[in-house]
Amino acid sequence: MTSPASQKQLQVQLVTISSNNEGQRIDNFLITQLKGVPKSMIYRILRKGEVRVNKKRVKPEYKVNVGDEVRIPPVRVAEKVETFLSPKLDKIAMLEHTIIYEDDCILAINKPSGIAVHGGSGLSFGVIEGLRVLRPEAKFLELVHRIDRETSGILLIAKKRSALRALHEQLRLKQMTKDYLALVKGDWSSACKVVQAPLLKNVLKSGERIVRVDQEGKPSETRFKVEARFGFATLIKASPITGRTHQIRVHTQYAGHPIAFDDRYGDKSFDAALIGTKLNRLFLHAAHVQFTHPKTEQIMQLQAPLDPILQHCLAALRQN
Structure with a gap:
């Protein structure tokens, strides 16, 4: 049975660009319009001139304008x-x-x-x-x-x-604040309030991303605050100032306090010590974000509660 989306892709579409898509590259616009279609096919129909903007051929980097009429050709998608x-x-x-x-x-x-x-x-x-x-x-x-x-x-x-x-601009200007909760190994020193260590990203042949502290890496900064102490573990608040891949995970490891159940940067002996808490996942949670609403310009503060697994872990640590 062919879905409505698939039927739509099997006929010519004429789409008029609205303000929602103004300034978007035509290749990215097509990716959102033709959900499930391989990117290779999208670039093929662009290269062959089957996609037209205002009846003219365009290159993938063309940025659409309000009122542009985009012709999208029929595209057949594999059933799988x-x-x-x-x-x-x-x-x-x-x-x-x-x-x-x-x-x-x-x-x-x-x-x-x-x-x-x-x-x-x-x-x-x-x-x-x-x-x-x-x-x-x-x-x-x-x-x-x-x-x-x-x-x-x-x-x-x-x-x-x-x-x-608007939100990307706030991120770029560091006007959006994000706070994470993490359970880390050992007794985190209250004097350690910030880690500034450049991070370099490596992609392995398997496609896995591994990040390490390296002087040739990008400048990276995370601020820390102790929330609770449990002797062999500490609950900390981590607030990244920059937004590098795996930043909090690598910065805590660099400080000598890896995060619980981190399969890339963690400590197996620390994970084993937590077995009584029934923790079975990375203890890193984006708990709070503050930003300016892009339309109303009001200051927004959103909170996300911990899931039951993380809550149970903390309750067990407090009890012990």
Whole structure:
């Protein structure tokens, strides 16, 4: 059975660009319009001139303007691509219950641990793909930022291109603050309030990303505050000033206090010491974010509660 989205892709579409997509590259616009279509096919139809803007051929880097008429040719998608979301319907439905804020500009969820923010690297499903299924009427849904697959907590999604631009500008100017909670090995010193260590990202042949402190890396800064002490472990608040890949995880390791159950930068003996708490996931949670609303210009403060696994872990540590 062919889905409505697939039927739409099997006929010529004429789409008029609205203000939501103004300034977007034509290749990125097509990716959002032709969900599930391989990028290689999108660049092929652009190269062959099958995509027209105002009846003219364009290059992938062309940025669309309000009022542009885009001709999108029929595109046939393999059946396995059309149906890749069907086994994930339960997870997609679950995302509805993770929404902690939504208006006509932005949407925020308390992302569960174990779900990637987007598909790729062998993953066909991520948060953004799931939300697009949940909100088929939404013409624009894009990630404002990213958090690691095993990290839980607040994730912001823009529902308008203007909102995305405004929030990206706040990130660039360091006007958005994000606070994470992490359980780390050992007794964190109250004197250690900031770690400034340059980070260099390496991609292994497997596609796995490994980050290490390296003088040739990018400048990186994280601020820390002790929240609770448990003798062999400390609950800390980590506030990244820069936004590098795996930044908090590598900076805590560099400080000698790796995060509990971190499969890349952690300490197996520390994980074993936590067995009585029933912790079985990375203890890193995006708990709080503050930013200026892109439309109302009000200061927004969003909180995301810890999931039951993290709550149980802390309760067990306090009891002991």
